[in-house]
Amino acid sequence: MQKNNRKGQSLDSVKTTDEFVEETTGEFDEKKIGVGIDFGTVNLLVYVEGQGIIFDEPSVVAYDRASGELIAAGFDADEMTGKTHDKIKIVRPLRDGVISNIKAAKDLLKYVFSRVNIHASNTEIRAVLCCPSEVTQIERKALLQLPVQLGINEVYIEEEIKSGLVGSGVDIYTDRGTMVVDIGGGSTDVGILNLGDVVLSKSLRMAGNFIDHEVVKYCKQHLKIEVGQKTAERIKIELGTVNLKKDVATMRVAGRDLLTGLPRHTEITSRNVTEILIPVFNDIKNLIIATLKDTPPELCSDIYYDGILLNGGVSLIDYAAEYFSEELGLKVRVSSNPLTSVVLGTKVLLKTRGHFLKDADTE
Ligand SMILES: Nc1ncnc2c1ncn2[C@@H]1O[C@H](COP(=O)(O)OP(=O)(O)OP(=O)(O)O)[C@@H](O)[C@H]1O
Numbered sequence: 001m002q003k004n005n006r007k008g009q010s011l012d013s014v015k016t017t018d019e020f021v022e023e024t025t026g027e028f029d030e031k032k033i034g035v036g037i038d039f040g041t042v043n044l045l046v047y048v049e050g051q052g053i054i055f056d057e058p059s060v061v062a063y064d065r066a067s068g069e070l071i072a073a074g075f076d077a078d079e080m081t082g083k084t085h086d087k088i089k090i091v092r093p094l095r096d097g098v099i100s101n102i103k104a105a106k107d108l109l110k111y112v113f114s115r116v117n118i119h120a121s122n123t124e125i126r127a128v129l130c131c132p133s134e135v136t137q138i139e140r141k142a143l144l145q146l147p148v149q150l151g152i153n154e155v156y157i158e159e160e161i162k163s164g165l166v167g168s169g170v171d172i173y174t175d176r177g178t179m180v181v182d183i184g185g186g187s188t189d190v191g192i193l194n195l196g197d198v199v200l201s202k203s204l205r206m207a208g209n210f211i212d213h214e215v216v217k218y219c220k221q222h223l224k225i226e227v228g229q230k231t232a233e234r235i236k237i238e239l240g241t242v243n244l245k246k247d248v249a250t251m252r253v254a255g256r257d258l259l260t261g262l263p264r265h266t267e268i269t270s271r272n273v274t275e276i277l278i279p280v281f282n283d284i285k286n287l288i289i290a291t292l293k294d295t296p297p298e299l300c301s302d303i304y305y306d307g308i309l310l311n312g313g314v315s316l317i318d319y320a321a322e323y324f325s326e327e328l329g330l331k332v333r334v335s336s337n338p339l340t341s342v343v344l345g346t347k348v349l350l351k352t353r354g355h356f357l358k359d360a361d362t363e
Pocket residue numbers: 039040041042043044096097098183184185186187188207208209233236237240311312313314315316317318338339
């Protein structure tokens with residue numbers, strides 16, 4: 001890979017993913033089909049070379065309890081969340097960014113691959129699987145087992161912050177330091193990259209799901225109503241803002257009255273949600289500060305000029321970039337595609353062979 005010295009490039013002047021692909025297409029076995037997998041705690045995205053993003057649905061499966069058979073996956077299984085009877089078991093394969101149920105993870109991937117049928121033509125597959133930066137060796141091994149068990153023997157794992165930056169159109173193969181903060185469903189990952197690799201990263205197992213739980217707790221404690229996880233997520237997305245000066249919005253939510261046990265509705269305001277969000281955003285800000293404190297001064301200087309990129313679904317919270325910018329006194333912007341950038345990055349990383357984090361130990 002040719003090193004491209006880019007002096008003073010701001011994160012505003014970025015390239016499109018396609019431009020990178022053109023630049024980085026190397027000479028290697030083109031017969032294999034590249035598959036990129038962003039197995040997130042909340043969403044699973046799969047990219048197949050030549051086909052684009054062929055799957056973008058919740059990371060959820062539903063089983064028949066008696067037979068153990070898979071009865072739904074993705075959107076269909078997610079719709080059942082919180083509404084199933086005893087005969088159906090809903091399983092989320094990942095918790096806090098890492099696989100907690102390997103069988104469910106495998107079943108979900110099998111389901112995805114059966115839909116695209118890429119095995120049919122006997123085509124060999126090269127897969128890149130994105131993972132959080134702070135996975136342990138054991139967690140990494142569990143991740144690697146997945147594609148291998150599906151018959152894919154060329155597997156690479158890559159850090160999702162790196163793939164997310166590439167998928168956001170940032171040229172990471174330069175000698176300038178770049179900072180990314182990915183606030184996903186299960187974890188927040190902060191990283192500094194330079195010359196195509198992660199120089200340093202820190203992670204917090206606190207992100208979108210944690211906020212949803214805090215919304216449920218808040219409704220119980222302050223509004224005396226019990227709401228489901230899906231309702232809590234809707235409240236977060238529709239009312240969530242970290243702008244203390246914004247006009248107050250309200251939303252009607254229904255659930256179970258904690259005193260009577262009967263269904264009822266109540267109103268929740270955007271101020272209530274801001275109250276829930278600020279402590280979480282404050283913890284993320286402290287993680288960014290802790291990362292910057294460990295960053296070599298030369299790279300700090302680059303970050304001062306170029307700013308920070310926010311990625312992951314929670315970066316879509318209203319005023320997220322402005323909040324961090326005001327708190328840190330740095331330029332901050334949100335990726336143009338915070339929910340798909342990680343998998344879009346694999347499109348490039350599949351081509352830049354040799355620049356993966358680590359080759360798979362598929363023994
Ligand atoms: N518009 C929005 N506003 C606020 N939050 C949102 C919005 N859209 C999605 N989210 C939240 O973003 C989270 C999912 O983000 P993402 O898909 O980046 O996570 P993930 O990759 O599955 O998780 P992780 O990387 O932590 O394993 C969910 O908690 C979801 O509720």
